[in-house]
Amino acid sequence: EVHLEESGGGLVQPGESLRLSCAASGFSFRSYVMTWVRQAPGKGLEWVSAITGGSGFTYYADSVKGRFTISRDNSKTTLFLQINSLRAEDTAVYYCAKVGLGDDFSYNGMDVWGQGTTVTVSS
Amino acid sequence: DIQMTQSPSTLSASVGERVTITCRASQSISHWLAWYQQKPGKAPKILIYRASNLASGVPSRFSGSGSGTEFTLTISSLQPDDFATYYCQQFDNFPWTFGQGSKVEIK
16 A cells, blocks of 8 residues: 655744654655645645656755755665744645656656655744 | 635625636746645645546546636536535746635535
């Protein structure tokens, strides 16, 4: 069974750092683009970052560029999100998701999601 | 960045009704669009990928259409389990972006 499980969230003070993890199982992790999506309380979904499978190319939303770093360890089938200089507006549930691939290797949307981990930034 | 605009933001409908949600992109995204359903306190679930392809396990009452800048998600006969918030998302270009969401409520 394909499964994603996030961890690492918590209550932190403004300016602090946090590292989120997403443990993957049940699929060939290294073959897939992985992504982070967040949702602030009562708000919609916001795409945060993505990383390609083998080459590890990274992409970021403008709102997090320079503060967030996405990475992956294919040997441990784990995705990471390093968040620095946390701000109140980073308070959200953070989801990791697997990006589906078609037979032609183009993207098929985010087909598997974790349950999310909550980050609260408050003094 | 590509902006995605959904309408309506909220929709009240009855069980059995046909429901349509529209998503417009600020520039052409070909067919690189997905639709998701989210229920309170739960992770989103993919419904449609590449604008019109039904994801695995999704009931056939859901369908998607469109290309370029205008897309629709249709629920042919609304069921009690369908009351939720729906999001479109483009993956034509990074940064990927979501629409603001469309909440389907019980009438």
